[in-house]
Amino acid sequence: MDLKDQLKNLFPDHKETEIKQEQKTDIWLQDAPILCKYEKRKGKPITILDGYTGATQDFKKLAKEIKTKLSVGGSFKDDKIIIQGDYRDKIMQLLKDKGFNVKRVGG
Template sequence: MPKDFSDVTGLPDDLGIGDDLARAEQHLTVRVESRRYGKPMTIVGGFDDGTVDLKDLASTLKRRLATGGTVEKDSRTIELQGDHADRLPDVLRDEGFQVA
């Protein structure tokens, strides 16, 4: 059975190294905005292209931060309820991203 090889690394896709490289090359930003009734919303942006499954990442972030949130597909951002600017960069680094 022939294996599929990554265009980026030249290694087999089943190793998942291409996904790790895609995450490491993205420089994400974290900001907090005030929404309706003064409630804080933490916004994660800076996703370059479709290499990262935003829905899966949002689920992981919501679970690790014990909060609600959503994915804005038009702007390619993740919105999390509450002010998580202090904890979120560390969680994103644990997931393999660079945070500005």
């Protein structure tokens, strides 16, 4: 007897409803691609995302989401997202899943 059967025994009048979760993008999507660059600063690799033309707050939300999903450090400066480490492939896939056009620059 699994959990659903036990719940049906406890609540026989209850009707199951399907819960549909739609992915809401509260971030403005643009036509021009976001540039994903790789650089080394002071001998350490970084990934830079540049070219977003939407609101600054949306880009900050995107930066926080990327840093959280990849569990890495980074910052938002001068309308650029700077991520510590070389995560171009993972970041590009994440952005493509969200609906952005991404262009790889350098290397």
